[in-house]
Amino acid sequence: MGERKRNIAVRFFGGAGNYTAVLEEFCHYVLTEDPDLEGALEWVKANTRATSDAGIADRLRFLESIGLLALEEAQVELTDRGIRWVAESDPEILFDALVENVHGFETLLEALLEGPQTDAELGDAIAADHPAFDWTDPSGPAQHRGWLQSLGYVERSAGLNSLTDSGERLARRIASRLPTLEPGTDYAQSELEAAFDTGFGSYIKGINPRTDDDGELAYIILKAREDGPYGDDLTGERFTYIGEGVPSKGDQQLTPANGALVNHAEGAVVPIYFFYQPADADRLRYEGLVDIVDAEYVADPGGERLVYRFTMERLEIEDPTEFEALADSVVDGDTETGSASAESETSDDSDGSEPPLTADEEEFTATQRRVRSSTFAKRVKTAYGRRCAICGASRESPAGTVDIEAAHIYPKKENGRDTVRNGLALCRLHHWAFDAGWLAVTDDYRVLVADRPDLEGYEEFARLEGEELTLPAAEVKRPHATFLAAHRERHGFESS
Template identity: 45%
Template sequence: MVDFALSWPLEIGERLSQEEVDDVFSANFGFQFKGITPRTRDEGKFIILNSNAGEIYDDQHRDDGTLIYEGEGKEEKGDQSSDYANGALIEAESELRPIYLFTSEEGVDEYEYEGLVDVQNYRYVSDGSRMVYKFELQKLGVASWEEYQEMAEEVSDPDEDSPLLIDNDPEYTESRRRVRSTTFAREVKQQYDYTCAVCGQSRRTPTGHPEVEAAHIYPKSEGGDDDVRNGIALCKLHHWAFDSGWFSLTDDRTVTVNEWSERELPEEVASLAGNQLLEPKSLDKVPDQQVIEGHRELHGFES
């Protein structure tokens, strides 16, 4: 997919005036664009996001590339709502679309391009006086949508012959790692329709955020790859239990539980014994035999 949203390429760290931002997105924001600006073209939807250093919003830029971004809605208007602007970021958690991040200072006609970001999570919480949306965004370190798509394809449409048990490739740049990680999480959860693959639960928060998480079958810490065939969707409890070695999978993807631990097997795990793992939407994304065997071996299950 080409970088349809931009009139010309941007580089991370590039500084633009209001007029230049208008030109690059073929838009007309007025004196100073702020907050969340959703746009739609024939090619699809995208979002222009501005994190403004001022007194209105409480955005937090962390050293690890995480941005905690407060949703739109002036304080005098009360609780924030999931309107056109906030709703666009909420949708972007599950519906992939480009989000171009800029930072600026109140009253200064200069906007620094921070690159693309991905929505990781969101909460609807009180700031002490009203309810606000807090979006957890990951800065990807990638400037163009075309570049992002090329990196993401390695995860969502992997080479059938690519290894799934590998050392973390030292040649991966930080941006590539971030794109692969966020793509893995999104793709795995979508493949299982935001449903736990072992217990069948599909819980959501009051705002609609899914509880399910993307679990690596063979862990990244041991050299497992960000490949959708090395992933299954699990609820928080069973993600912990799987990573801890309380249960694993047989060759036919049936749940087998740990019965030799000196600790008592949790009932929430014992009840899974014999359950068949849910199938992903695409059969070419079924968990690979190699990583299933690797998980059993890692946690001491008999083959």
């Protein structure tokens, strides 16, 4: 590899969008024929339109500088990275080689998250991110774009460059600054500090909430120890995790660490990386991403103190940006991939169209559906400030959890969509009453009560007739009339 990163990539043969196809053929030739440098030059001239030895050698030296080739007069060889790329056909292997040795590739992908751009605009983005660059070659950005096209991350039409689906996933992961770790792999603390670009002090604590540059919670690192003092039950798809606070200090308190997990159970939606440390090891085994489905403040098994007990669910998702995209889709709309880009909440009514009542659940795996369902509950409760939309109550338990539930307006059992506009935050009583058909809501957000004075409970609910709902400040998070009308129709209320 080169001693320092390059500013400009060197194109390969085959034209932009086809570099990797020609490169793969060349690498197979190197692997099978074991050529010298002259033989490699002759292969390129015989299989491409290249004729200049100097030009060919320049492009081969670029492959050497990014760690794919080892060039000697008497021998041209693939490096271990080059062999792995050919064997696995994984575009990220080649992308990582480019990123490690050439500036600007990550900048280009992040810039395209804002929408289609020309090569010149991409050059401006790279120059702004790397002010030391001297773009003396106006084709420089096109070299970057040509490689990304060839890797399948960028597509080009009418002079504009856009992200493909795989390119958007990669760009979102880069923008999130969150690493993708390998479940079942053991990591040293130094390796995790490098991956997360953060320090953990003398050791990694059990609960590690980490914030972004704006002070917002970005992710949580969670660790369980085999010889830990809490007696966590870590078996199964769902498991329990005891919060921070050793037995000698009595009842556990709502520390910032415990509070981060409580808030995640109630509203925050960020990736949680879960690790396990065997008693006889310094390295931590990565168990994968998890979600918090419940938080309780209960007596410990011995009954001698109160502890925070969190119910965790393992997620079969390796990429944290997939988790974030699924979470965003609950607010921003359903898409085939869970991405938040296709169907926004504002599009539900800004153009006069009606949103669909149901989602095509076949588009999501079981894990993706669990993530969306959990996120739906958290997003809805957060949108309503954890208060009942009907009575305004917000009862809090000693654990700091709130007696508020997220209700689907058009029911989940009928495949009602996991979107905030199909949700209401309700206390347990009014959630039951809404689902049972005692209560409904008009299009102008007033409470309707079923006209059943012969039934017990009517007098209690009748007092709510005509009351206005407590709603989110953002109009795009308020119930959509389509869902409200469908609920009224299901329970026999007259049109409103």
